[in-house]
Amino acid sequence: MSTVIALETSDVRFPTSTSLDGSDAMNPDPDYSAAYLRIVTDADDDLEGHGFVFTIGRGNEVQVAGIRALADHLVGRNVEDLLGNMGETWRGFVWDSQLRWLGPEKGVMHMAIGAVVNALWDLKAKRAGLPLWQLLSRMTPEQLVELIDFRYLTDALTPEDALGILRAAAPGRAARETELLASGYPAYTTTPGWLGYSDEKLARLAGEAVADGFSMIKLKVGANVDDDIRRMRIARETVGPDIRIGTDANQRWGVDEAIEWMARLAEFDVAWIEEPTSPDDILAHAAIARGVAPIPVATGEHMANRIMFKQFLQADALQVLQIDATRVGGVNENIAILLLAAKFGVPVCPHAGGVGLCEAVQHLSMFDFVAVSGTTEQRVIEYVDHLHEHFVTPAMVRRGAYRAPVAPGAGTEMHASSRAEYAFPGHD
Amino acid sequence: MSTVIALETSDVRFPTSTSLDGSDAMNPDPDYSAAYLRIVTDADDDLEGHGFVFTIGRGNEVQVAGIRALADHLVGRNVEDLLGNMGETWRGFVWDSQLRWLGPEKGVMHMAIGAVVNALWDLKAKRAGLPLWQLLSRMTPEQLVELIDFRYLTDALTPEDALGILRAAAPGRAARETELLASGYPAYTTTPGWLGYSDEKLARLAGEAVADGFSMIKLKVGANVDDDIRRMRIARETVGPDIRIGTDANQRWGVDEAIEWMARLAEFDVAWIEEPTSPDDILAHAAIARGVAPIPVATGEHMANRIMFKQFLQADALQVLQIDATRVGGVNENIAILLLAAKFGVPVCPHAGGVGLCEAVQHLSMFDFVAVSGTTEQRVIEYVDHLHEHFVTPAMVRRGAYRAPVAPGAGTEMHASSRAEYAFPGHD
Numbered sequence: 001m002s003t004v005i006a007l008e009t010s011d012v013r014f015p016t017s018t019s020l021d022g023s024d025a026m027n028p029d030p031d032y033s034a035a036y037l038r039i040v041t042d043a044d045d046d047l048e049g050h051g052f053v054f055t056i057g058r059g060n061e062v063q064v065a066g067i068r069a070l071a072d073h074l075v076g077r078n079v080e081d082l083l084g085n086m087g088e089t090w091r092g093f094v095w096d097s098q099l100r101w102l103g104p105e106k107g108v109m110h111m112a113i114g115a116v117v118n119a120l121w122d123l124k125a126k127r128a129g130l131p132l133w134q135l136l137s138r139m140t141p142e143q144l145v146e147l148i149d150f151r152y153l154t155d156a157l158t159p160e161d162a163l164g165i166l167r168a169a170a171p172g173r174a175a176r177e178t179e180l181l182a183s184g185y186p187a188y189t190t191t192p193g194w195l196g197y198s199d200e201k202l203a204r205l206a207g208e209a210v211a212d213g214f215s216m217i218k219l220k221v222g223a224n225v226d227d228d229i230r231r232m233r234i235a236r237e238t239v240g241p242d243i244r245i246g247t248d249a250n251q252r253w254g255v256d257e258a259i260e261w262m263a264r265l266a267e268f269d270v271a272w273i274e275e276p277t278s279p280d281d282i283l284a285h286a287a288i289a290r291g292v293a294p295i296p297v298a299t300g301e302h303m304a305n306r307i308m309f310k311q312f313l314q315a316d317a318l319q320v321l322q323i324d325a326t327r328v329g330g331v332n333e334n335i336a337i338l339l340l341a342a343k344f345g346v347p348v349c350p351h352a353g354g355v356g357l358c359e360a361v362q363h364l365s366m367f368d369f370v371a372v373s374g375t376t377e378q379r380v381i382e383y384v385d386h387l388h389e390h391f392v393t394p395a396m397v398r399r400g401a402y403r404a405p406v407a408p409g410a411g412t413e414m415h416a417s418s419r420a421e422y423a424f425p426g427h428d
Numbered sequence: 429m430s431t432v433i434a435l436e437t438s439d440v441r442f443p444t445s446t447s448l449d450g451s452d453a454m455n456p457d458p459d460y461s462a463a464y465l466r467i468v469t470d471a472d473d474d475l476e477g478h479g480f481v482f483t484i485g486r487g488n489e490v491q492v493a494g495i496r497a498l499a500d501h502l503v504g505r506n507v508e509d510l511l512g513n514m515g516e517t518w519r520g521f522v523w524d525s526q527l528r529w530l531g532p533e534k535g536v537m538h539m540a541i542g543a544v545v546n547a548l549w550d551l552k553a554k555r556a557g558l559p560l561w562q563l564l565s566r567m568t569p570e571q572l573v574e575l576i577d578f579r580y581l582t583d584a585l586t587p588e589d590a591l592g593i594l595r596a597a598a599p600g601r602a603a604r605e606t607e608l609l610a611s612g613y614p615a616y617t618t619t620p621g622w623l624g625y626s627d628e629k630l631a632r633l634a635g636e637a638v639a640d641g642f643s644m645i646k647l648k649v650g651a652n653v654d655d656d657i658r659r660m661r662i663a664r665e666t667v668g669p670d671i672r673i674g675t676d677a678n679q680r681w682g683v684d685e686a687i688e689w690m691a692r693l694a695e696f697d698v699a700w701i702e703e704p705t706s707p708d709d710i711l712a713h714a715a716i717a718r719g720v721a722p723i724p725v726a727t728g729e730h731m732a733n734r735i736m737f738k739q740f741l742q743a744d745a746l747q748v749l750q751i752d753a754t755r756v757g758g759v760n761e762n763i764a765i766l767l768l769a770a771k772f773g774v775p776v777c778p779h780a781g782g783v784g785l786c787e788a789v790q791h792l793s794m795f796d797f798v799a800v801s802g803t804t805e806q807r808v809i810e811y812v813d814h815l816h817e818h819f820v821t822p823a824m825v826r827r828g829a830y831r832a833p834v835a836p837g838a839g840t841e842m843h844a845s846s847r848a849e850y851a852f853p854g855h856d
Contacts (some may be wrong), residue, residue, distance in 0.1 A: 022493055027525045058497065058526035061539060065493040066536065069486065097455045098486035104679070104707065104730055108494065109487060152706045155683045155715065176676015256581045278580040279532065280735045282710060283742055287583070302532060304732075307708045368799070 002043035003078045007071040007116075010036045011424040013057060013357060014387060025222035026250040031057030032355040032387060035064045035112075036419060039119050041079050050413040051115040053326045054354040060424065064250065066112030069099065074116070078322040081184035083124040090117055090332040096151065106304035110329055117330025122410035130330070131365035132410040137173060143164035144371070148336045156310045157177045158254070162339045169374045176370045184401030185365055186215035186376055187383040188246065190353060191237070195220045199234055213400035216244035216271060216380055222252035225261055232268040244271035246298070251275050255284050255395045259291035272298040272320050279303050287315035296320050301327060301351035306336045313344040320378075324351045325360035331410075338368045348373070353384035358395040359411035362402045390418035391414030430471035430507045435499040437492045438464045439852040440842070441485060442783060442815060451624035452648040455677040459485030460783040460815060463492045463540075464847060467547050469507050477551030478841040479543040481754045482782040487573035488852065494540030494592025497527065497832050502544070511552045514841060515575045518545055518760040522577065534732035538757055540590035546788065550838035560759070560838040561794035569594035572799070573619070584738045587799055590767045597802045604798045612829030614804055615811040616644035616674065618781055620663070623648045627662055628786075634666040641828035644672035644699060645809055650680035653689055660696040679703050684815045687719035700726040700748050707731050724748050729755060729779035734764045741772040748806075752779045755790035759838075766796045773807070781812035786823035787839035790830045818846035 017029035033056065040050035053063045073093055074082070082089050093113040094105060096140055102109040125132040136144070145162045189212075192205035202219075209217050220236055221228040235245055247270050252418075253261060258276035269404045273295055277284045279302035289297040300322030303309055312318045321341045323334050350365055352358040358381070365381050373379075383401055388394035392413040396403040445457035461484065467477035481491050501521055502510070510517050521541040522533060527716060531535040552562040564572070573590050619639075620633035630647075637645050647663055649656040656675075663673055675698050681689060686704035701723055705712045707730035717725040728750030731737055741748045749769045751762050769776045778789040786809070793809050801807075809830055816822035820841040824831040834838055 026528070030526065030529075055651045056526050056529045058500075058524065059494075062490065062493045062497050062530060062536060063539075065490045066487075069490050072486075096486065098458065098749050100454070101458075101484045102487045102536050102539075103534075104490060106708070106732060107531050107537060109536060110491060111530075112490075152682060152709055152712070155712060254580060278735050280534070280733065281580055281738045281739065284580070284583060304534060305708065307706050311709065311711045 002041045002277070004039060004074045004079055004082070004282070005042050006040040007047055007068070008038045008040060009067050010419050011038050011060050011064050012419050012422045013060060013424045016041065018056070024153040024220040024248065025195060025196045025251045025252045027056060028196070033060040034355050034414065035055050035060050035067055035115065036414060037115055037119055038120040039068050039074065039123055043079065045127070047126045049056055049119035049126075051117075051119030051122060051410075052356055052412060052414070053111045053115045054357055063108055063111065066108040067115055068111060069109070070116050082120060083127070086120065086124070086332060087149070089120065090329065091247070093117065094329055104396055105329065107181065110305065110327060113332070114326055114328055114330035116324065117332060118410055121331045121410050125410055126408045129408045131363065131405040131407060133178070133370070133404070136335070136363070137177060137370040138333075141170060143328060144335060147332045148339070150239050152307045153310060153336065153340070157340050157343050161343055165339055165342045166371060169371055172374055173370050176374065180366055180369060180404045183256065184403045185369065186380045187217060187397050187400055187402050188244070188380040189214045189383050189385070191384055192217050193219035193248075195223055199231065203234050203238050206235050210243055212237050214243070215400055216246060218246035218248055218274070220380070221247045221248065221265065222249035222261070225264055226323055229264060232265055236268045241269070245264055245269070246271040246274060248277050249276035251278055253277050253303070255287045256371050258288045262292040262295055265401055266295060270295050272296045274298040274322070276300070280308070282308070282311045282315050282317050285312060286315045289317055289319065298349065298426065300324065303327065305329065306333050309337045310340055313340055318424070319346065321348045322348050322351045323348055323361065323364060324420045325364065326358055331364070334364050336371050338364065342373050346415060347378040349379055350381050352382040355387045356391060356412060356414065358383055358388065359391050359393065362395055363403065363410060366404055390414050430469045432467060432502045432505050432507055432510070433470050434468040435496070435502050436466040436468060437491050437495050438847050439488050440464050440847050440850045441488060441852045442850055445485070451622045452676065452678040455484060456624070461488040462783050462842065463487050463488050463495055464842060465495050465543055465547055467502065467551055473555070475551060475554045477547035477554070478549030480552060480784055480840060480842070481543045482573065482785055491536055491539065494536040495543055497537070498540060498544050510548060511555070512546065514552070514760060515577070517548065518575070518757065519577055519818045522757055525583035527538065532713065533735070537756060538733065542754055542756055542758035542761070545760060546753065546838060546840055549759045550840050553633065553838055554836045557836045559791065559833040559835060561791040561798070561832065562605070564763070564791070564795040565605060565798040566803070569598060572763060575760045576767070577760070578737045581738060581764065584742055585771050586770050589771055593767055593770045594799060597799055599662065600802055603800050604802065606792055608797060608832045611730055612826065612831045613790065613797065614808045615642065615825050615828055615830050616646060616672070616808040617633060617811050617813070618646045618676075619643045619812055620645050620678075623651055627659065630659055631662050634663050634702070638667050638671055641673070643828055644674060646674035646676055646702070648678065649675045649693065650677035650689070653692055656693060660693055664696045673697070674702060675701040676702035677704050679706055679730070681705050683715045683719070686716045690720040690723055694723060698723050700724045702726040702750070703730070703787070710736070710739045710745050712744050713740060717745055717747065719811050726750055726777065728752065731755065734761050736767065737765045738768055740766055740768045741774060747774065749774050749776045750779045751776055751789065751792060753785055753792065759792070762792050766792065766800050766804075769800050775807045776801070777807055778809050780810040784819060784840060784842065785814045786816065786819065787819050789837060790823055790833065794832055818842050823846070
């Protein structure tokens with residue numbers, strides 16, 4: 001029997017805008033940041049649950065305020081009750097009738113819920129002595145289905161559908177765990193492709209990516225089509241015909257512009273076009289998907305919740321689904337999204353990078369491989385090689401694959417020294 | 429030449445949950461609240477711009493933090509530049525690349541932008557000595573189009589489309605201004621229909637609504653179908669066959685449930701079913717609209733932005749469009765939504781009630797009548813008769829119609845004494 005005694009927050013910001021790491025057509029100067037939280041209990045095990053929302057700078061204090069607004073849902077609560085009924089715990093946050101008005105299920109308040117839910121999963125996994133992916137992969141189909149809120153989903157995915165998918169994958173779980181621990185999970189890298197980099201830096205980093213064993217890289221596009229053609233040519237000539245090259249427009253275009261732009265890039269054999277337009281625009285994505293075929297449309301990192309993912313799948317508006325660890329309502333909602341993707345037969349290729357996103361999201365793809373889709377075919381997790389040193393259990397990529405984490409927890413714990421060093425002045 | 433010298437915020441909460449005013453199937457105990465702001469300048473005219481986001485209690489402090497995050501966009505800026513280029517001003521907020529990550533264009537941060545934009549319009553209207561509806565109604569079609577961000581809209585509404593709609597309505601503007609000042613704008617009332625009210629109170633208030641001259645009332649539904657049937661019968665028997673009765677499920681249902689539920693209420697001649705399911709679910713609303721026809725589907729009060737409204741219209745997912753004064757990015761974005769509705773020929777019946785929403789949104793419908801749609805046919809503005817006394821220029825409804833405001837400003841200024849009396853302890 002233990003009790004939550006504190007929800008501690010901090011406003012952590014890394015001054016990444018000075019190096020143009022992370023620059024794209026819509027985000028020219030991000031300062032990668034984390035609205036960070038720790039859940040502290042009175043158990044004598046020294047274990048804490050850590051979580052965060054990734055932001056890109058200004059407004060990180062608003063996100064911290066969102067997390068703090070959830071303290072009343074946690075402090076004083078019985079820890080075993082919270083962790084033992086994670087479906088109920090999730091619903092308690094999302095269906096708080098007053099807080100719900102601030103979304104509903106979108107933006108600052110929903111991301112705050114996601115961070116707190118993820119911190120609880122971190123604590124639960126640490127208590128179990130397992131990495132999150134393994135904890136989830138060893139839950140029964142019935143336990144997993146209980147985590148999911150099916151309201152607004154049943155026209156596409158019922159509890160019975162979900163159980164069916166999970167039960168079908170159950171027999172191979174042990175073998176896939178072994179395979180994952182031996183071989184890891186395929187990664188691709190965005191490191192070469194930021195818009196702010198020179199042609200020389202692009203070519204050098206693209207060459208290094210191939211040498212490092214990556215089978216796919218990604219380039220930011222959308223600011224200037226002639227620049228994009230030049231950069232795609234450099235990238236393709238550098239990596240050769242066998243390496244996949246994805247493109248990412250970061251919401252820059254309307255429908256016609258997206259189709260026309262991609263027609264000019266198609267000659268370079270594009271693996272996918274990511275975020276061609278507003279992440280809210282299901283119908284526009286569907287029109288773009290028809291217009292740029294056979295180039296697949298990839299999106300999801302800015303999609304607010306499972307209800308949006310459901311519709312993108314129903315409307316054939318995406319062919320590659322990109323979950324994000326800190327945009328939706330945490331692990332529970334991402335499991336719902338993985339099941340939706342499995343139901344529609346669409347591959348999941350998570351968004352990562354930023355700060356801590358690689359550390360967090362790898363657990364979800366690995367769980368998907370072991371217990372949901374049962375495959376890594378056509379699936380890759382994004383990787384960007386910066387800021388990992390700030391995490392207690394940093395993501396490890398070797399020869400183009402994420403190594404399966406073995407440390408207990410969700411991967412979301414940042415070093416106390418990093419939190420202190422990069423604490424934003426004037427907050428916390 | 430004047431300069432913004434301060435953005436002052438306050439966290440104002442009215443303890444409405446004690447009376448069950450405002451209770452519905454999803455919001456059993458709202459405390460109507462305002463995340464409030466004042467824009468103060470160094471001009472010697474004593475004029476301030478006031479705005480707010482309506483919330484229902486917990487989390488209002490997060491909304492206040494969102495508004496504060498915009499101070500750097502305002503303080504020190506030239507007032508005439510800001511007010512003289514409101515399209516540019518809007519884009520400056522919405523396209524702040526770092527703040528945008530917190531939405532994009534949804535939730536706390538987007539509502540914060542809406543409140544600040546509305547406060548600027550309040551100041552602009554006060555400086556012009558006109559009520560907002562009249563200020564807008566006297567702008568040229570070209571000036572109005574300049575207010576709108578057409579990114580993500582042009583597959584449904586181009587600047588040329590918008591100009592065409594506004595130019596077509598221009599000849600009748602003066603006559604409609606006169607008509608509005610004489611006759612007001614039709615209202616309907618939700619006062620009788622809260623779920624928390626007894627049958628006796630429902631019947632009494634429904635009778636009073638008819639006596640007060642309203643031609644439409646609305647009942648909350650969705651908690652229990654047998655209760656809903658009983659309450660609809662009482663309401664219909666009380667008001668007779670000629671008064672319209674709308675219903676509002678406040679996002680309670682999935683697709684099948686909505687269709688089945690409304691089949692059981694159809695015998696009472698339902699004017700519309702409002703928010704049958706998640707406000708994000710375009711495809712589900714479209715399916716429900718097909719399933720409940722000829723009952724129209726009404727929605728919009730929780731819709732995050734113009735991109736969502738666009739898709740609901742494209743998909744025939746609503747037949748009555750409900751704008752809200754403080755959910756989207758303020759006056760500019762609501763003008764875009766009014767033009768979308770006009771393009772698709774769908775009537776706009778605003779959401780109001782709460783605190784200050786009647787005061788604010790009436791200006792938008794009146795502008796729509798004078799300069800956009802040119803009609804009040806099939807159009808009504810929601811009215812709930814509480815909390816108006818806290819506003820400097822309270823909404824006035826007489827014989828079932830909103831009187832056209834004549835005081836300068838946007839209607840969004842709350843008495844300083846009310847702000848002080850209902851300031852939430854521990855914040856501001």
